Amino acid sequence: MSPHANAVLTLLALVPRGKVVSYGQLADLAGLPGRARLVGRILRTQDTGALPWHRVVAASGRISLPKGSEGWHEQRHRLQQEGILVKGDRVSMKQHQWQPDLAAMLIWMER
Numbered sequence: 001m002s003p004h005a006n007a008v009l010t011l012l013a014l015v016p017r018g019k020v021v022s023y024g025q026l027a028d029l030a031g032l033p034g035r036a037r038l039v040g041r042i043l044r045t046q047d048t049g050a051l052p053w054h055r056v057v058a059a060s061g062r063i064s065l066p067k068g069s070e071g072w073h074e075q076r077h078r079l080q081q082e083g084i085l086v087k088g089d090r091v092s093m094k095q096h097q098w099q100p101d102l103a104a105m106l107i108w109m110e111r
Contacts, residue, residue, distance in 0.1 A: 019098035
């Protein structure tokens, strides 16, 4: 696994239940600013079975998987199971976006 993939997947594991993160935000936190598409590629190509992949959405809060697909329905269902209100294909980023403690993140990154 590449160092980039390792950083993204490690951070993804930290996203708490009931919160979402955008692809771009996850890229920024992993030290990959402007690399939202890379995060999407990592999530598509790596084994994310035990990770909360469903907590990653577009910056607008939209579920990025093709609307109506099996994956789209699964992501929507998982988000709703965590108490996240999904209207159509969108989550309110204002209400549900993860805002990590940056001091704690710095300590984590120094390890």
